[in-house]
Amino acid sequence: MNNLVQEVLREYEMLRDKSLKEALMRRQEVYRKIPEISNIDDEIKDIGIEISKSIFLKPQKHKDLLENLRSRLNALKKKKADLLRSNGYPETYMEQKFECNICKDTGYVNNKRCKCFEQKLINLYYRQSSIEDITKIENFSNFDYYLYSDKPYKGKMSPRENMKSIVDVAKDFIDNFDNEKESLFFYGDSGLGKTFLSNCIAKELLDRGKVVLYRTAPDLVEGLRLNKLNSDNDSYYEYTDLLRECDLLIIDDLGTEPITPFSLQEIFSIVNARLLANKKFIISTNLPLSEVMNIYPERLCSRILGNFKLLNFYGEDIRIKRKTIN
Known part of the structure; x- marks a missing residue:
């Protein structure tokens, strides 16, 4: 039983690695064709860092700062989505794709086995039988x-x-x-x-x-x-x-x-x-x-x-x- 569980966990790890590599390839493709999106992603990263800093460095003003940063973040995300659509890509094209969107191919949700984990075990049981x-x-x-x-x-x-x-x-x-x-x-x-x-x-x-x-x-x-x-x-x-x-x-x-x-x-x-x-x-x-x-x-x-x-x-x-x- 432990061997079968480990086999399922290895399968999840392979799925995540595969989907991450595919997402990186799609991202590089978009960056080549639409360089502006690469700049937008850099700005989005910078805002994420600013949000983290504002909470610790300026706690008395962090609410106003967060509101301003979130507004800028949403504007950048909208601009990115518009650029993708106008160039014939779906908005989610650059995102990592999971076989199971519930557990994100980890096999667990709230420290409990996802339904997809149980199904993978059942499939293994069939082959083992x-x-x-x-x-x-x-x-x-x-x-x-x-x-x-x-x-x-x-x-x-x-x-x-x-x-x-x-x-x-x-x-x-x-x-x-x-x-x-x-x-x-x-x-x-x-x-x-x-x-x-x-x-x-x-x-x-x-x-x-x-x-x-x-x-x-x-x-x-x-x-x-x-x-x-x-x-x-x-x-x-x-x-x-x-x-x-x-x-x-x-x-x-x-x-x-x-x-x-x-x-x-x-x-x-x-x-x-x-x-x-x-x-x-x-x-x-x-x-x-x-x-x-x-x-x-x-x-x-x-x-x-x-x-x-x-x-x-x-x-x-x-x-x-x-x-x-x-």
Whole structure:
């Protein structure tokens, strides 16, 4: 988080430097074409110095002096604006242009973060999450219940009703994210919308300024392995810090990673550390629960059973229907 904040502050510094250089270039251009404006600016500077001196050197007369100086200052500013307009320039042409006129590209207003600062952080969160592009498509605006059958399924409620129930849980998870104690565990056959719903939730939380990280289980394990093998071992700890400290960690396709002592230990360590810190997960798998219990050690399964809402996706593969509709 601190690294991301520092990145935003560096961006503001670059913006200010760029806008200042551009303003200086515009000023030099105007001075070349309208030399009189250069003289006016020199007079304006001199008046500014006189105003400062009058307050300290002649306090008994400073009100009258200030009134006279301000009158001269306003006359010079008007003359400068007239000259700019008559030569085809807008009055503000020489001024420094800011991306955000509220905070002047400092990121802060009255010692509080400006809205633009929060938006820049959100944009970084999106890039950090690795799902910036997919959430433009996979979000609640594009969620279609009619892809799911409204017929009862194997003695249970219809897939459509089941999906509506799961989405209600998901939206409650979003709305009460800071106070929610349980994470979400999606399980069921492939092609039933587990990843789509995960991305819907991710977008909502990213838009609310939460740090969300998405990894498939194979990518997660491979990233840990590569970083651990790296001669610069700091990279491993930086990567695990990101996995442990983000607000929401999405682990997709659990069970498709290589099942090795290394992968089992690393996944357990991340799950355990985040749960101890009251950090939230979405974990999804195409495996039935019984197989999850057989593959993963009891200490990991007990944490899933005790700290996650288990949500079963069932029905027919909706990817085929979606392709037909599209």
